[in-house]
Amino acid sequence: xxxxxxxxxxxxxxxxxxxxxxxxxxxxxxxxxxxxxxxxxxxxxxxxxxxxxxxxxxxxxxxxxxxxxxxxxxxxxxxxxxxxxxxxxxxxxxxxxxxxxxxxxxxxxxxxxxxxxxxxxxxxxxxxxxxxxxxxxxxxxxxxxxxxxxxxxxxxxxxxxxxxxxxxxxxxxxxxxxxxxxxxxxxxxxxxxxxxxxxxxxxxxxxxxxxxxxxxxxxxxxxxxxxxxxxxxxxx
Ligand code: G3P
Ligand code: CA
Numbered sequence: 001x002x003x004x005x006x007x008x009x010x011x012x013x014x015x016x017x018x019x020x021x022x023x024x025x026x027x028x029x030x031x032x033x034x035x036x037x038x039x040x041x042x043x044x045x046x047x048x049x050x051x052x053x054x055x056x057x058x059x060x061x062x063x064x065x066x067x068x069x070x071x072x073x074x075x076x077x078x079x080x081x082x083x084x085x086x087x088x089x090x091x092x093x094x095x096x097x098x099x100x101x102x103x104x105x106x107x108x109x110x111x112x113x114x115x116x117x118x119x120x121x122x123x124x125x126x127x128x129x130x131x132x133x134x135x136x137x138x139x140x141x142x143x144x145x146x147x148x149x150x151x152x153x154x155x156x157x158x159x160x161x162x163x164x165x166x167x168x169x170x171x172x173x174x175x176x177x178x179x180x181x182x183x184x185x186x187x188x189x190x191x192x193x194x195x196x197x198x199x200x201x202x203x204x205x206x207x208x209x210x211x212x213x214x215x216x217x218x219x220x221x222x223x224x225x226x227x228x229x230x231x232x233x234x235x236x
Contacts, residue, residue: 001217002224003233004105005029006207007048011228014079016046017086021097027230031103036091036122038115043067044091044122047075050109054078063114091122095129105136105158105204105226111144119147123155132156138182142172149176158182158204166195173201180204180223185213193220208232 008020009027016034024032035048039062052058055078062070067090076086091106098104112118126135137148138158148155159178161169169181180202183192188205196203206226208214214232217225227233 001222002031002103002204003029003230004031004033004103004204004224004226005230006033006226006228007035008032009228009230011209014076014083014086015228016048016089017075017083018089018093018097019076019083019086021089021094024230025098025102028233029102029230030233031105031224032094032098033105033107033226034091034094035107035109036118037062037109038118038121039063039065039067039070041066042117042121043070044118044125045070046089046091046094048109092125092129095125095131100131100134103134103136104131105138107158107160108137108139108141108144108148111139111141111147113141113143119144119151123148123151126155127152136179138180145172145176145178159201161187166192170195170199174199182206182226185217188217188220188222190220193222197221 005024007015009023010020013020013023034046037045037047051061052073055075070088075088076083132154136156136158138160139145140160140162145157157176157178158180159173161183181196182204193203202223204224205217205222208225208227
């Protein structure tokens, strides 16, 4: 079972920052998950939320900001004063930091309906970095996954189940040749794991932060867990 550092080592450092990704690497993470948005001037920025509320009383949305405004925001202090001055990373900076041996799970928070052209930009970056084999693009926005597939027949895709029925999910995952079905801990059960495995899909489960939950999912036979604490990886 693969442990994927969720938003980096986000139990130890502000999520989705270079500090969080560095910490995950120091802790020996073999895979890292992150979330991607797009600024008004089309920079791919790594952050979970659509807005900056987590960082203070800042209601501005990333889609309405230019990169120079977004990069000025302190995204570390809310977590701990030690991280004051931490900045939003651009996706390309994560590829600079994380060595090729480490898998990257790049979650598109929205596709082109919210962020015009985001799928092309992500696929272009993956190509420029020669990172097709170590990148898995995931999304709850299944149209975005269809777009990524149409741009690259070899891109690795993770289908985030969300509110979609298993039946529809299986049909769409076949359509786009997805590699994994990504679901929440509540959704993970023996029936779902069997349905996915019978059709050749992996099952990746979020967010699993205790040894008890980790062990339950290992017994279910899931292929990976997203976890805020890379130190819970005991299977290497
Ligand atoms: O990709 C798994 C998980 O990260 C999806 O939920 O809200 O943590 O991005 P969220
Ligand atoms: Ca995510």
